[in-house]
Amino acid sequence: MAMDVGPALAAVRAAPTLLQGMREARALAAAAAAAPGDDSLSTLRSAALTSDPLTATAAVHALGAMDHPSAGCVLTDLLSGERRYVAEHAVDALRNTPLVGAALPVLADVCREGGFAGMLAQRTLEQWASQGPDEVRAALVGELRTCTDPVGRARLVETLGLVAGAATTQALLDHAADDDEALPVRAAALAALGDGPAADRSAEPLLVALTRSMGPLAQTARLALHDLCPAPTVPAPGGLTVAQVFLHSDIDGRLHHSGQGDTGGIATLLVHLGDALLRRQPRIGRVLTISGGSPDPAQFPLARIRSLDSPTPGSELLTAGHHYARVQLTGAPSGVSRAWPARVSARRGIRRVLRTAGHVDAIHLRMADVGSMAAAEVACELDIPVVLTLAPDPQALIEARDTAGTLTRSGFGEADLVEHLWFRDRLLLDLTEKADHLALFPRPQVERDLQRYLGLDLSDRPERATVVGEGVDVSALGRAVREVRDEAVRGSAAAVALRELDDLLATLPTARRGLPVAVSVGRLNAVKGMATLVRGWVDDPDLHDRCNVLLVGGDLEHPTDEEAAELARIDAVVPAAEAAERGLLLAGHRPNATTIAWLAALRAARAGVGGLPGIYVSASLKEEFGIAILEAMAVGLVVVAPAGGGPATYVAHGETGILTATSTPYAVAAAMHAALDLAAAPGAEARGRQAQDMVRTRFGIDIMAASLAAVYQRVAAPRRPGRTGGRGSTGTTAGPVRHDAMEGAS
Structure with a gap:
């Protein structure tokens, strides 16, 4: 006799950390699948209504795992609850239950609204369409009758295209051919007519006509026509x-x-x-x-089909x-x-x-x-x-924030609504x-x-x-260093990059131009810690007087939401109008070659006559590996890097850089002091060469490519012509986890 879900649910409630609670939730779902009785259903229904967001979320997904005729109905009831995070997870969990008619109009409405929840609703409706295409189609068509927003209508039509059947194809044709319909809606219908369960050759005349037009739908129709009538492929090249x-x-x-x-x-x-x-x-x-x-x-x-005038060449x-x-x-x-x-x-x-x-x-x-x-x-x-x-992303970040107290059980539901932590965790495990x-x-x-x-x-x-460690193009990096140091071999691109850097440094007050520069390169995203770096630098007067800060990355003119949020955090510390005067330079995104030239120049103390070598600072909350850190080390810069994750395997603490906790501005500032000391200490040139040699011998891009080429060969072998083997076979023999030549402690 199967046991109820009580012990597994208790383990979720008692979990000492958020991450442990999420792991116990998997065991809860397994227990629910193994014991789909009325008692388990009642227990999980009550747990889904609890005030603890983690337990409630775990219960919702356990209901989805149950093979109980009423589980879908319980989840449907949760769709209308006041707690948005519970409703959102119920939308997702319903995908694993048989179709529930009462949920269809709610899911169609969520789909129309869009966003992350709209994607979840669309996935559930797509899954249910294989069970009841007529019912799903009717719900979407019904929602379309009352929806006037073009963007919402486009989402509904896109979802309609995931439902098989002649009736769906005709509905898509009607939307695609309607000149009074909004362009996003027509585009969604055209795309579905080319690729999807409702795609059909009956759409070919319309697609051809729109492809030949000069209108805004020509490109969409052309791609849909390619999907519907693909050109024949030729044998692939060797390798x-x-x-x-x-x-x-x-x-x-x-x-x-x-x-x-x-x-x-x-x-x-x-x-x-x-x-x-x-x-x-x-x-x-x-x-x-x-x-x-x-x-x-x-x-x-496009394929050579009767309705087109002439064939087109094969795909490159x-x-x-x-x-x-x-x-x-x-x-x-x-x-x-x-x-x-x-x-x-x-x-x-x-x-x-x-x-x-x-x-x-x-x-x-x-x-x-x-x-x-x-x-x-x-x-x-x-x-x-x-x-x-x-x-382990987002898992490592969840643990770090849980430990720091910035992400708690009570706040998990609201944080999850924004960051989709639960979904991303499950997606990574599924992948x-x-x-x-x-x-x-x-x-x-x-x-x-x-x-x-x-x-x-x-x-x-x-x-x-x-x-497999990641790699950098060591030959290009070496070339950049030589061009910065020797004007005789300097190319025009490097010369332009150096002039841009000189112009940027010239915006600093005269008194600050001889100071070393602490540079950080990366996306303007909270996880990269740019604002943390600036806060640590400003709050430490000695550090502020000791160096300037240069941030490279982000679209300053047209920032994304994430970029705008990080810029606002930086502006709250140093207002943009005062930034250069106070020693903070925001350069925005630059081509990679320009960035490398700048790093090499700052290693050579280009900040001013008599200036000291700069340092590189990564204040990322997490850094699984750190390409930009490696690039900085490849030109000889002393680096500050997170003590956890990949950098700890290649940064020699106290020799080629400083490893530190990056969760607080104070820790980052202290590490910057230590890095500046290291960059100016006797033996700096030898330590710089040590860093460069390490990158060249362990992390060259060709070394990485060799390791991955061997992996690709192994996974492809069972499915190459003349070989046997099913999905999941790797063609390897048992043994320890393979470590390539780049892995190991520094």
């Missing part, structure tokens, strides 16, 4: 084809958008890594870097090389935290790229965001092996479970941390994971 995904920036080979919005170190990494992978010939033949932005029509040629994605393919996300541009509603357009765009590219041997995902969620769904559909770079192979960042105790943060024990399948 493996690897895709890598990051949708929250427009990535180009020259990194013009570095530091803007969410275009941080990951964009730099993907560009350099893609190029380095191709140098692993003959093992890697193509790299597809998939980012956000406007798709290139030339990459998606089918040729060898590093290709940048872009996915247009629905809605206004938004950062990682607000992009969840773009799930359907992200999935459709990623599917388009991967199908056009023909055979893809592996897809590499790097974070628990909407892009990875969508890409994982497509990879499963197309049977493409998945490699996941696994980092981990389904990945064919895990790439782990170097950490001092990596396997212990996986158990601590994720409850993940790799001892039963150690062959699934490889420790």
